[in-house]
Amino acid sequence: MPIHEKSLVAADDLLTHDKLVIDGVDVSGHWNTMMKPRYVSDYDADFQKTIQAYPGGENVHRCWQCGSCTNSCTMYAINTDFNPRYWIYLVNLGLKEELLKDRDIIWQCVSCNKCTNICPKDVRPEGVMKALQHWMEDEGHVATSPSTLFDEEFTRQCFDRGRIEDTEVIANFFRRTGQSIVDLLRTGWLGIMIARMNKWPLLGRAGLGTFLKRMPVTGPLKMGLMMVFKPRTRNWARTGEVLRQYVEEQKRLLKTKA
Amino acid sequence: MARVAYYPGCALEGSGGPYDRSTRALVTALGLHMENLADWNCCGAMEVKNIHPMLQTYMSARNLAIAAERMGFDTVMAPCNGCYHNLKKAEYECATSAETMQTVQDLARKAGDPVYKGDVRTLHLLEWLMEELGPDGIKRRITRSLNGIRIANYYGCMYTRPRQIFPEKDRGPGSESSHKPHFMDDLLEAAGAVNVDFPLKTACCGGAHTLSDSDTSTQLVLNLLQAAEDAGAELIATECPTCHSGLEMHQIRAEMKFGIKTGVRILYFTQLLGLAIGLSARKLAIHENVSDALDFLHEKGVI
Numbered sequence: 109m110p111i112h113e114k115s116l117v118a119a120d121d122l123l124t125h126d127k128l129v130i131d132g133v134d135v136s137g138h139w140n141t142m143m144k145p146r147y148v149s150d151y152d153a154d155f156q157k158t159i160q161a162y163p164g165g166e167n168v169h170r171c172w173q174c175g176s177c178t179n180s181c182t183m184y185a186i187n188t189d190f191n192p193r194y195w196i197y198l199v200n201l202g203l204k205e206e207l208l209k210d211r212d213i214i215w216q217c218v219s220c221n222k223c224t225n226i227c228p229k230d231v232r233p234e235g236v237m238k239a240l241q242h243w244m245e246d247e248g249h250v251a252t253s254p255s256t257l258f259d260e261e262f263t264r265q266c267f268d269r270g271r272i273e274d275t276e277v278i279a280n281f282f283r284r285t286g287q288s289i290v291d292l293l294r295t296g297w298l299g300i301m302i303a304r305m306n307k308w309p310l311l312g313r314a315g316l317g318t319f320l321k322r323m324p325v326t327g328p329l330k331m332g333l334m335m336v337f338k339p340r341t342r343n344w345a346r347t348g349e350v351l352r353q354y355v356e357e358q359k360r361l362l363k364t365k366a
Numbered sequence: 367m368a369r370v371a372y373y374p375g376c377a378l379e380g381s382g383g384p385y386d387r388s389t390r391a392l393v394t395a396l397g398l399h400m401e402n403l404a405d406w407n408c409c410g411a412m413e414v415k416n417i418h419p420m421l422q423t424y425m426s427a428r429n430l431a432i433a434a435e436r437m438g439f440d441t442v443m444a445p446c447n448g449c450y451h452n453l454k455k456a457e458y459e460c461a462t463s464a465e466t467m468q469t470v471q472d473l474a475r476k477a478g479d480p481v482y483k484g485d486v487r488t489l490h491l492l493e494w495l496m497e498e499l500g501p502d503g504i505k506r507r508i509t510r511s512l513n514g515i516r517i518a519n520y521y522g523c524m525y526t527r528p529r530q531i532f533p534e535k536d537r538g539p540g541s542e543s544s545h546k547p548h549f550m551d552d553l554l555e556a557a558g559a560v561n562v563d564f565p566l567k568t569a570c571c572g573g574a575h576t577l578s579d580s581d582t583s584t585q586l587v588l589n590l591l592q593a594a595e596d597a598g599a600e601l602i603a604t605e606c607p608t609c610h611s612g613l614e615m616h617q618i619r620a621e622m623k624f625g626i627k628t629g630v631r632i633l634y635f636t637q638l639l640g641l642a643i644g645l646s647a648r649k650l651a652i653h654e655n656v657s658d659a660l661d662f663l664h665e666k667g668v669i
Binding site for chain 1: 376377379380381383384387405406407408410411412413414415416417418419420421424425428473476477478479523526527528529530544569570572573574575577578579582585586614615618619622651653654655656657658660
């Protein structure tokens with residue numbers, strides 16, 4: 109899919125007049141759409157350095173705008189506003205305000221790595237996407253995204269036990285995002301998944317005999333036990349603590365670098 | 367034969383249980399030998415790197431170090447794409463950046479963990495099976511053909527991207543391809559299946575955001591399901607628990623939210639290979655899959 113050149117005419121730069129006379133000439137009608145001249149003087153000369161300081165953003169300066177990243181991007185195929193090449197361009201030029209116009213969608217990078225895979229200059233665009241999201245959240249330009257909340261819950265379990273347990277991740281994520289897990293179980297996809305996993309639909313469709321023949325035992329039993337007796341890495345206590353401290357320290361260092 | 371440490375990862379111990387059980391059953395039945403990686407921890411999946419990349423590098427390196435230092439093994443084998451990807455990435459980062467290796471080793475000493483030295487290789491289950499047996503080795507052990515079932519082989523993102531961390535791929539005949547992977551195709555064909563020409567073998571299912579951006583994932587998964595059906599597939603074979611669960615979850619969600627129903631079934635390739643070498647469906651945990659393929663497999667004479 110070809111890349112549509114990012115529109116240089118932002119909608120809010122257009123002026124339309126029903127009636128317009130310029131220097132005595134009536135230009136109403138056909139000639140009524142004008143474009144506000146733009147003077148970009150608010151670029152931030154330090155913006156590139158700021159993003160380079162974030163883990164993942166180190167190579168943003170290497171970009172030569174070939175567009176391979178956006179061309180291959182999974183999210184761009186769904187939403188053409190999701191444009192890694194353009195955002196990298198804005199970082200390197202220091203056009204922070206332009207970048208922030210897209211602040212609500214940058215978090216949606218799914219880390220498919222099609223960009224990193226194809227980039228001829230080792231820019232590692234996926235890393236830049238994550239660096240940008242971090243920067244926006246740190247600076248308060250956006251609220252913590254749903255994916256960051258998920259990442260934080262997942263990582264908390266890793267710090268604590270060295271391993272995660274599926275149902276705890278789901279339950280805590282829903283709690284933190286204010287979603288009702290009860291609804292999802294009663295009328296949503298989660299309830300259907302659990303029903304199908306346990307072959308309950310067979311009770312209605314095929315009868316008790318077939319259900320008993322096909323009913324899974326080991327799987328649900330193991331999952332149930334793990335919900336109570338959480339899986340954990342044995343020699344992990346010190347490791348978890350060391351890793352926690354490492355992240356804290358890196359956050360402190362970032363504040364001095366960025 | 368390599369001394370292989372088996373790294374199931376968190377998903378295989380949880381919702382990916384069928385993949386773990388079918389892998390163990392298949393490996394034993396094929397006469398291969400592997401041992402459980404001792405006291406392993408999460409590889410970091412797709413989440414931990416977003417808190418800090420070094421977290422994921424370290425957590426993966428700890429697993430590799432356990433295999434080498436505590437068990438004296440030279441190979442770690444992971445059935446899960448995510449784990450495989452992360453271990454390979456950690457290996458790559460440590461091998462190409464002295465600073466990264468130094469940090470990993472310093473953290474290990476601080477934590478009292480075994481110290482990673484870069485002397486362990488990581489294999490995906492597919493790579494291990496191709497290395498040990500190959501399609502011919504599988505063919506010799508078939509007792510019950512897959513009877514020409516039409517399969518779309520789905521590999522996802524983590525198995526091949528970014529290609530830089532998979533230096534063994536793209537090395538000419540016999541090696542795996544990073545843009546058109548075929549190892550799973552080859553093994554299932556040897557077992558009697560017919561592989562359809564599936565254009566979205568390595569398309570993303572949105573797995574990293576399957577819960578935090580579910581609508582995006584449902585769209586992406588719907589693409590996969592519909593493309594598989596359009597290509598004539600009766601089922602999709604998977605080699606990753608998150609891809610597999612994601613396909614199952616969003617197949618349901620697509621029907622509920624968008625009213626679009628797809629009938630293609632979803633099975634782990636280990637379950638299919640297991641059936642072909644004569645193992646029972648229950649041993650392969652086919653009963654535990656959310657996507658119900660039992661009737662279909664009966665019809666095809668495979669169960």
